[in-house]
Amino acid sequence: YKKIGTRVGVDSADPHQLIVMLFDGALERIAVAKGAMERKDIELKGQKIGRAIALIGGLRASLDKDKGDDIAINLDNLYDYMQRRLFEANTENNFVYLDEVSGLIQEVKSAWITIPLEVRMRTHS
Secondary structure, eight states, X not given: OHHHHHHHHHHHOOHHHHHHHHHHHHHHHXXXXXXXXXXXXXXHHHHHHHXXXXXXXXXXXXXXXXXXXXXXXXXXXXXXXXXXXXXXXXXXXXXXXXXXHHHHHHHHHHHHHHSOHHHHHHHBO
């Protein structure tokens, strides 16, 4: 049911909602990865961190650097940092890095939700 609900949500979401869904998906996967890390479930940890990295890649791919000006470039750099930090969290088995990335995603998501529609349109395609 969760997969069907997600598929319906994606099909009916506007581009702005899709960005929020990417933020939420990354946050969920990081939380599961942290739990797996604490339980020493290496396989699940790696899977969830890999998926979080991919979702952040989706955020990077959605940036429109031609229309987004410095905001899009700064977000691209931040997303790149998040991806590298998640990779380090996985290889070093360090949940502090997971918390750091979760905090960064929360900040960007909060800002994304509050900025005017026309600015969002220029930043992400």
